[in-house]
Amino acid sequence: MGLFGRIFDSYIGILSLFVIAFILGMGVWFYRFFMKKIEEEERTKK
Numbered sequence: 001m002g003l004f005g006r007i008f009d010s011y012i013g014i015l016s017l018f019v020i021a022f023i024l025g026m027g028v029w030f031y032r033f034f035m036k037k038i039e040e041e042e043r044t045k046k
Helices: 002-009 011-045
Strands: none
Touching (some): 002 011
């Protein structure tokens, strides 16, 4: 539990967790966005 205590106790640790969560969320958003655009393009080709 020392690692988690160290992460949540310091400003840098909290900022790091925020950045990691933001990057993961951005990856999910880009994946969904590109899949939607690919699906739309395939529908218009038919």
